Amino acid sequence: xxxxxxxxxxxxxxxxxxxxxxxxxxxxxQRAAAEGWSYTHFLGYLLDGELRxxxxxxxxxxLQFAKFPALKDLEGFDFSAQxxxxxxxxxxxxxxxxxxxxxxxxxxGPPGVGKTHLAIALGVQVAQAGNRVYFTTAMDLAHQLTKxxxxxxxxxxxxxxxxxxxxxxxxxxxxxxxxxxxxLLFQVICNRYQKGQSIAITSNKxxxxxxxxxxxxxxxxxxALDRLLHRATVFNIRGESYRLKDxxxxxxxxxxxxxxxxxxxNDHPI
Ligand code: ADP
Ligand code: MG
Numbered sequence: 148x149x150x151x152x153x154x155x156x157x158x159x160x161x162x163x164x165x166x167x168x169x170x171x172x173x174x175x176x177q178r179a180a181a182e183g184w185s186y187t188h189f190l191g192y193l194l195d196g197e198l199r200x201x202x203x204x205x206x207x208x209x210l211q212f213a214k215f216p217a218l219k220d221l222e223g224f225d226f227s228a229q230x231x232x233x234x235x236x237x238x239x240x241x242x243x244x245x246x247x248x249x250x251x252x253x254x255x256g257p258p259g260v261g262k263t264h265l266a267i268a269l270g271v272q273v274a275q276a277g278n279r280v281y282f283t284t285a286m287d288l289a290h291q292l293t294k295x296x297x298x299x300x301x302x303x304x305x306x307x308x309x310x311x312x313x314x315x316x317x318x319x320x321x322x323x324x325x326x327x328x329x330x331l332l333f334q335v336i337c338n339r340y341q342k343g344q345s346i347a348i349t350s351n352k353x354x355x356x357x358x359x360x361x362x363x364x365x366x367x368x369x370x371a372l373d374r375l376l377h378r379a380t381v382f383n384i385r386g387e388s389y390r391l392k393d394x395x396x397x398x399x400x401x402x403x404x405x406x407x408x409x410x411x412x413n414d415h416p417i
Pocket of ligand 1: 219223224225226228229256257258259260261262263264265349389390
């Protein structure tokens with residue numbers, strides 16, 4: 148006597164939490180019968196749908212968690228506009244190998260050259276690979292940390308900052324830290340260094356100026372740099388601001404005056 152397993156298939160998939168398999172069971176079974184699939188092909192196909200849906204959901208959550216100010220990708224980056232940038236190095240980073248090596252990424256350069264764009268693009272890549280990434284400006288992180296101290300939850304905050312596979316600190320150096328902020332940020336850098344967790348940093352300041360950024364504490368600044376640069380890929384972008392270039396092009400179209408002074412521009416970093 149045969150057991151009517153057909154009736155329990157959907158129920159079983161539901162109980163196992165394989166909801167996409169359950170929803171697609173009928174249509175995939177019909178297709179399998181029509182096309183004469185083997186049993187293993189049928190099962191593999193059904194599970195593949197479930198795994199893909201789960202991955203998409205995870206990527207969506209990772210992108211929400213990341214708090215990117217905008218979504219950017221490397222396809223949208225015009226490398227010809229920035230000849231000082233080594234595209235091969237960037238292509239290598241896209242493989243994600245730097246994450247397993249605990250290598251950091253440091254993007255230096257004046258405003259508008261694409262540092263934030265590239266940091267976000269790398270972060271999006273991490274999210275799409277199924278890993279957590281967290282984007283914040285260095286000053287915002289300093290504020291988060293001092294708030295955590297005030298609320299007696301620094302330990303938890305420092306722990307939380309260890310979780311993302313990549314931590315992106317944007318705009319280090321636009322504003323100098325006070326001594327407390329500097330030492331808190333230093334702790335984050337040390338903790339992640341000790342655990343081999345990568346950090347990506349963008350900065351408009353040369354390394355020689357980081358002492359000022361770290362509340363004039365040059366010892367702390369060089370200790371931070373020591374850890375950050377132990378394993379790091381550094382980009383020194385020396386080109387012209389993409390924003391100004393864009394506007395200059397637009398100006399050339401409308402009034403024929405290609406040149407514009409940076410003082411006339413409201414060129415804030417994003
Ligand atoms: P930075 O962080 O160095 O100040 P951003 O990454 O904020 O510069 O770039 C300013 C704007 O110009 C952003 O909208 C960014 O997407 C765009 N941008 C900068 N460089 C490029 C580039 N080479 N190709 C395409 N867009 C660029
Ligand atoms: Mg920026």
